[in-house]
Amino acid sequence: MEEPIIVGIDIGTSKICTLVARVEEGDNLRILGVGLEPSQGLRKGTVVDLNAAALAVSRSIEKAERTSGFEINAALVSLAGSQVSSINSRGVVGITGGIVDMEDIDRALDAAQAVAIPHNREIIHVIQRGFTIDGQDGIRTPIGMHGYRLEVEAHIITAAASTVENLRQCVGASGIEVQQFVLNPLASGEVVLSETERQMGVAVVDIGGGTTDMAIYIDGDVWHTMVMAVGGNHVTSDIAHGLRLPITQAEEVKLKFGHAIQSAVNPEEQFTVRSFGVDTPERIKRSDLANIVEARMEEIFYLVLQEIRRSGYDGLLPAGVVLTGGSSLIPGCRQLASQVMGLPTRIAKPQNLIGLTDQLDSPAFATSVGLLHWALLMNDSGQFIERHGPKQPKNWSDQLKDLLRRLLP
Numbered sequence: 351m352e353e354p355i356i357v358g359i360d361i362g363t364s365k366i367c368t369l370v371a372r373v374e375e376g377d378n379l380r381i382l383g384v385g386l387e388p389s390q391g392l393r394k395g396t397v398v399d400l401n402a403a404a405l406a407v408s409r410s411i412e413k414a415e416r417t418s419g420f421e422i423n424a425a426l427v428s429l430a431g432s433q434v435s436s437i438n439s440r441g442v443v444g445i446t447g448g449i450v451d452m453e454d455i456d457r458a459l460d461a462a463q464a465v466a467i468p469h470n471r472e473i474i475h476v477i478q479r480g481f482t483i484d485g486q487d488g489i490r491t492p493i494g495m496h497g498y499r500l501e502v503e504a505h506i507i508t509a510a511a512s513t514v515e516n517l518r519q520c521v522g523a524s525g526i527e528v529q530q531f532v533l534n535p536l537a538s539g540e541v542v543l544s545e546t547e548r549q550m551g552v553a554v555v556d557i558g559g560g561t562t563d564m565a566i567y568i569d570g571d572v573w574h575t576m577v578m579a580v581g582g583n584h585v586t587s588d589i590a591h592g593l594r595l596p597i598t599q600a601e602e603v604k605l606k607f608g609h610a611i612q613s614a615v616n617p618e619e620q621f622t623v624r625s626f627g628v629d630t631p632e633r634i635k636r637s638d639l640a641n642i643v644e645a646r647m648e649e650i651f652y653l654v655l656q657e658i659r660r661s662g663y664d665g666l667l668p669a670g671v672v673l674t675g676g677s678s679l680i681p682g683c684r685q686l687a688s689q690v691m692g693l694p695t696r697i698a699k700p701q702n703l704i705g706l707t708d709q710l711d712s713p714a715f716a717t718s719v720g721l722l723h724w725a726l727l728m729n730d731s732g733q734f735i736e737r738h739g740p741k742q743p744k745n746w747s748d749q750l751k752d753l754l755r756r757l758l759p
Contacts, residue, residue: 358721363560383418
């Protein structure tokens with residue numbers, strides 16, 4: 351039997367990363383192709399220039415196709431943006447035949463989805479948190495169990511329909527079918543969390559360029575998700591304003607000299623920059639730069655802490671916080687996060703990768719690799735995505751939608 355090929359496209363505010371992988375024995379992933387491209391046309395995780403974003407996605411896909419030797423037809427795509435929100439819901443059904451089967455679970459999840467969701471929002475994930483049979487709760491896998499009444503508690507993640515459709519168009523412009531959208535922190539969680547952390551209670555915080563995404567796991571399941579429209583680009587913007595530098599130079603200074611804790615920097619250490627309106631390079635104290643970085647990073651961690659408290663699960667996270675995303679690489683970030691939130695904190699990156707992995711050994715690629723691990727979860731239901739076969743013909747309803755889209759202004 352041919353080993354399946356899976357593809358993930360991580361569309362971020364700062365970079366677009368397309369990964370092609372082969373699933374080998376034991377659910378091992380071999381990375382066959384990597385397509386990295388600077389992001390264009392996106393701001394805070396949402397599309398603001400459709401043509402520029404589609405072009406950047408297309409370049410990333412082309413690079414991945416070149417390095418892997420496969421033609422990409424479909425992919426899992428990451429999703430972020432401040433328009434993402436989540437609710438918890440319950441669904442109750444009678445068990446047909448007295449023994450729980452997959453059909454009963456599907457009906458219970460459908461019942462949980464029957465909540466008032468505005469017409470301009472689209473359901474992205476329905477994640478089962480736990481089952482109750484005839485009043486007995488805490489059941490993880492109810493299939494085959496006897497009972498009369500099945501209740502499921504589900505975590506429903508929705509996003510603005512326009513945001514989702516714009517992303518779908520960006521990917522679709524390259525002839526790629528979006529198999530499923532996956533929320534950033536859920537993808538990251540698949541690759542950076544241990545089973546013990548999920549059971550004990552942990553928060554994954556993915557600090558990207560335009561957004562900071564969070565998912566809280568308790569008892570092995572997702573209990574709360576949130577996307578905040580603040581990230582590493584805000585740190586860069588603060589540096590640009592504070593030191594009067596172009597954005598590109600501010601980014602370089604952040605990466606080379608930035609530190610999240612001012613007191614940890616030698617007060618005598620300096621570096622040179624060329625500010626706006628100045629003919630000769632100026633010397634800047636590194637502690638002044640750290641002061642700017644610390645203020646913004648502290649604000650981000652306070653926002654995360656507020657969200658954890660608002661969720662009501664702040665006392666249920668003994669495993670603390672796991673940081674991922676490119677902005678978690680700023681020196682001192684882990685210590686500052688632990689100090690502000692009062693929780694044990696570690697920085698995580700993808701582990702146990704094989705193949706073309708040189709560039710991926712970084713927290714910045716947790717979501718990208720996590721999309722591939724998410725695809726592995728689809729294996730049980732036979733939803734593996736063939737990348738190199740013929741494209742599936744569209745059904746009549748999709749053809750009608752395409753025709754109307756072309757005809758209507």
